[in-house]
Structures are given as C-alpha cells and as structure tokens.
Amino acid sequence: AQSVTQPDIHITVSEGASLELRCNYSYGATPYLFWYVQSPGQGLQLLLKYFSGDTLVQGIKGFEAEFKRSQSSFNLRKPSVHWSDAAEYFCAVGLSGYSTLTFGKGTMLLVSP
Amino acid sequence: NAGVMQNPRHLVRRRGQEARLRCSPMKGHSHVYWYRQLPEEGLKFMVYLQKENIIDESGMPKERFSAEFPKEGPSILRIQQVVRGDSAAYFCASSPPTGAEAFFGQGTRLTVV
Numbered sequence: 001a002q003s004v005t006q007p008d009i010h011i012t013v014s015e016g017a018s019l020e021l022r023c024n025y026s027y028g029a030t031p032y033l034f035w036y037v038q039s040p041g042q043g044l045q046l047l048l049k050y051f052s053g054d055t056l057v058q059g060i061k062g063f064e065a066e067f068k069r070s071q072s073s074f075n076l077r078k079p080s081v082h083w084s085d086a087a088e089y090f091c092a093v094g095l096s097g098y099s100t101l102t103f104g105k106g107t108m109l110l111v112s113p
Numbered sequence: 114n115a116g117v118m119q120n121p122r123h124l125v126r127r128r129g130q131e132a133r134l135r136c137s138p139m140k141g142h143s144h145v146y147w148y149r150q151l152p153e154e155g156l157k158f159m160v161y162l163q164k165e166n167i168i169d170e171s172g173m174p175k176e177r178f179s180a181e182f183p184k185e186g187p188s189i190l191r192i193q194q195v196v197r198g199d200s201a202a203y204f205c206a207s208s209p210p211t212g213a214e215a216f217f218g219q220g221t222r223l224t225v226v
Binding site for chain 1: 117144146148153154155156157158161168169171172204206208214215216217218219220
C-alpha cells in the first residue's frame, strides 16, 4: 500500500523568506502526486500536481514542486512567502489520477512578520 | 457554477444517533469521493462513487457506515449509531468522468457528544 510522509508537523517562516515543505512517498511505481492547501475551517484547494513529464511543476499562488524519483520525494517550494500563505499543506499520492488519494498528515505553515 | 456543496457544515449528534451527511457535486460531475479527517491527521479515503454505483469502498468501516449517490440528488454518507470516535471532519470531492481535477467541498464537522 502506498504511504505519504510529511516529516515536518509545523514550520515557521518569516514573511518574504523562502519556503520548502518536504514530502516523501512509498509506492511501487510512479504515482500521481499532489499538493493541497487547507485554510482553517475550509476545504482543500489544489496547488499543483504531477502526472508525468517535466519533473518541475508550477502551481497556483507562486508555488512549485519538484519530483525526484531517486529520492521518492515531491517537495513544495515558494521563493517568497506571504502572510496569506499561512495554512496547512497536504501532500497526496494517487494510483490513477484524482481517485482514492492517500494523504500525508500535513504541515502547518506559520508566517511571522 | 457553484462549487461542491456539503451540508450541514456542522453536525452534533449524541452517541447512538444517526448522522446523515450530504454532498452535492459540481454541475457536470458524476464522480464523488468521501474522505474523513481525524484531528491532527491527514485525510483518509473512505469511498468512491459514481451515479448509482459504488466503485471503491475499501476505506469504509465495515459496520455502521454506508454511502450512496443516487441518480437524482446529492450523495449521502450515513453513519448509524454514532460513537465518539466518529467525531471528525468529513470531506466530499467531485470530478467529471474524464478524470480531470477533483474539487473538494468545505466539509462537515461531526461532533459526537
């Protein structure tokens, strides 16, 4: 069975600083990979996804992620964090597109002034 | 085009009562997915439905939980004889048949007292 590990439960970043959120997965083949963001009391919004092709993918809100097969990783990055980025971020993997996703436990991002 | 609508947003039930959670997919979407989010956990897949069919229920507890997606009307997640451990946020997502992006609703937060 596939699994997703997000090793950082909380991360605090100063506004304007760069951000990297880690995600490692365990799966026999190359899965479909996703990053979602959840604001308090809200649903999940898709930031970006990787299905195939270029391993560096661009998403919304200035986020990007890089798929590294050798490390089984799909880390999320942003060059300059804004206060509005404070939220919880979830990495997820899927067997076939968007169905039956397996989520990590999430990383809570706090942005300090 | 309204997003995925879930209601109620908050639901309080006493132990032993039934909980019915509703999910109206986006217009044109015939695939529905239910996920459960326990406190400080990621989302866990429960069930994947298409109109009038259960495609994958591998994440559904064997007892007390059921789901349906009738030809007309919303998808329903039903929990019979609720227990305190059922307290969680339940999220629904929908997607069109083409396998394009699944959109999440804002969730129903169930509290069992």
